[in-house]
Amino acid sequence: MFNKILVVCVGNICRSPTGERVLQKLLPEKHIASAGIAAEKSGLVGKSADNMATELAAENDVDLTGHQAQQLTSSLCAQYDLILVMEKGHMEALTSIAPEARGKTMLFGQWIGQQDIPDPFRQSREAFEHAYQLIEKSAEAWAKKL
Template sequence: MFNKILVVCVGNICRSPTGEHILKQLLPNKTVDSAGVAVEKSRLTGKAADAMATEVAAEHGISLESHQARQLTSDVCREYDLILVMESGHKEAVTNLAPEARSKTMLFGQWIGQQDIPDPYRQSREAFDHAYGLIEKAAQEWAKKL
């Protein structure tokens, strides 16, 4: 049913690429990609994943090396069966872009107490480790459901 999954955050350089690549590893028969709600506004289009996010992921056997940030658009939303957002507020951003995507948009942290996953961008190593732990736990729960 959910064969094409999109993971969404703000800049598509920390949380969503991490979630994308963990889900790809857990769900090898699914198509998993990522995008950000403010990639163009933040001038991040085509940028690599954040260096600290890349380092933390690599320590867990996940490579973000090939990642390039991309902007979420209504056309992108239409391509996917399930859209997983990192924070409750991102649901509104998705809905504003593509109102028809509302019903297929859920929290990445849905199965870990409907938890928002805080943005570690420009924060400490500990913030990245914390975000990674939440993303990994949430991804494992999603893998069980999908």
């Protein structure tokens, strides 16, 4: 079964840490982590979650403290049973990093109409709220499936 889940976005400071912690809250018996496709290139490795993401998560009883962004690698992918990406385009980016992981990679928004969850980075609070709502709805749908 899917006991180890990796949530992936671009920088690993907004969407994927939020998705990771929302899923962790819904599925406490599972091992859930997150990573970024371009965390290294963006100079974000080791950084904490975005302030707005942290604030919104806290308002929804989700704690992002202690998060540290990490780069997605093929060895990291190998450690997980299921990899959830935020956008359809992330599938290709992930496949170029870890082609062998393609078969266990799905959209985070798979069960809400295969919806992409747009990146709110450096955008308005409304953009973060929209992303958060999609993440929460998607995580709830995944929790039912798993």
